[in-house]
Amino acid sequence: MIKRYLYSISFFLFFFIISFTVSGNEKMEEKNQLEENEHTKKSFNVGEFIFDHIADHYSWHIFTYKHKHVAIPLPIILYSQNKGWNIFLSSKLSHDPVYKGFKIDEEGKYKGKIIEVDSEGIFIDRPLDLSVTKNVAAILISSIILVVVFVSVAKTYKRRVDLPPKGLQSLLEPIIIFVRDDISKSSIGEKNYLKYTPYLLTIFFFILLNNLMGLIPIFPGGANITGNITVTLALALFTFIITTITGNKNYWKHIFNAPGIPWWLKAPLPLIPLIELVSIFIKPFVLMVRLFANISAGHIIALGFFSLIFIFGNMNSFAGFAVSPLSVMFTIFMSILELLVAFIQAYVFTFLSALYFSMAIEEHH
16 A cells, blocks of 8 residues: 555656756747746746646757747648748747748637738638647657667668577567567467567557657657657557458457347347447547556646646745755656656557457457
């Protein structure tokens, strides 16, 4: 009980120092605000602080020095019915609030997104936005890392046939064997596991790498990839599509005409088939929400606790100073434990995907 209690507290406090250090999630529109008088105290907006740090942005913030933001500009790609295609760097919007008739919405319906405005700054439309945001850039970086690493490992295997592993090969081989044998083979079965193993390995290492990079407070880390619901939705859709396409006749028979079920539960009111059909969509939904919620909750709860430093600091500078060491201490301790969480979330998503594949190809007994 004590161990569980300590783990829960530590889990809540983990991302304090990490998420605060990754202040790279500042919105572009905030970069143009006039410097506040250093002696003027403003109330600390906890909600804005938290959601600004876990949200996606059009630039990659590195650090702030004396109210000046240093960030990596990213490509803005927009298509408007009035102006056609427009491509420029996000730094244009940081220097000029309205550039080529586009600006970042600060208060309206599309807060944080780019909108099209007229000469008076009045909203016209929301353009098609294909911009490379911080999360997109982070996904590209992690994908490049995965390709480079595993192509290198594959070449080493070809070059060193029947020789003991070395370098990256010796580091990754136990993890690869674990996914292959303890997840893929044990869940799907020895007959069919090989055709699903490449996908399971891909999602495992993709989720694991992005979980770990999210713990790194400096570029190229710090992006909230696996805590972005659109990313987890895409991963869950891949699992859903593979499950649906590879499902055999027994899989669909158990959905629409499950054996051993009384006829009055299947007709005239198809209660069981309806439940089974809904479950097809619930499974990927659960995959999506589980990964998104576990990663995002850690950021939100930790940032909430970390905000206490500034809340107490606004009330009394000594109180803020007194709270800081405790927050930092728990954060460092939780940072170590969160490494385990990164592996667990990658394992759970991969394992459940393997189970769904197993259910789709199960033979009739």
